[in-house]
Amino acid sequence: MEKSTREPLVAELVSLLTKGNAHATFEEATAGLSPEIWNQHVPDVPYTIWQLVEHVRIAQWDILEFSLGEEHESPEWPAGYWPAKDATADEALWQRTLDQIQADRRRFIELLQNPATDLLTPLPHGTGQTILREALLIGDHNAYHTGEIILVRRLLHAWK
Numbered sequence: 001m002e003k004s005t006r007e008p009l010v011a012e013l014v015s016l017l018t019k020g021n022a023h024a025t026f027e028e029a030t031a032g033l034s035p036e037i038w039n040q041h042v043p044d045v046p047y048t049i050w051q052l053v054e055h056v057r058i059a060q061w062d063i064l065e066f067s068l069g070e071e072h073e074s075p076e077w078p079a080g081y082w083p084a085k086d087a088t089a090d091e092a093l094w095q096r097t098l099d100q101i102q103a104d105r106r107r108f109i110e111l112l113q114n115p116a117t118d119l120l121t122p123l124p125h126g127t128g129q130t131i132l133r134e135a136l137l138i139g140d141h142n143a144y145h146t147g148e149i150i151l152v153r154r155l156l157h158a159w160k
Helices: 003-018 026-030 049-068 091-113 131-155
Strands: none
Touching: 003 091, 003 131, 026 049, 026 131, 049 091, 049 131, 091 131
């Protein structure tokens, strides 16, 4: 990929991963919550805000580690990507999870920004996946679940 094409593409991917653009950011969706809210179940919703946030952490970590090398073993689907249905988080665990999401996002962005990273060549240990596809997957997945977090917050009367 030409440098003149690569740089703006990487900038757009970083924007996708870090900014809300047409919607709220993950950080906005998870801000200002208490354990009572993030651990609260809503009727007919299969997960709490905490469980959604933990799922985002696990899935993003898996995508990052897969992108970095063939040694990574993904969790079993779907059980390994979700906390237990009765799992809750205290403030320390909530913060560690949010911190890990940020750290893994930074690591993925560093991978994108590394001039040696080929965005379009299939990963040798994959089945056709590219770093571009993995960046789009993180952006799409995180946006989807950010919307769900906001919806659960609305149902709990805990959104603006």
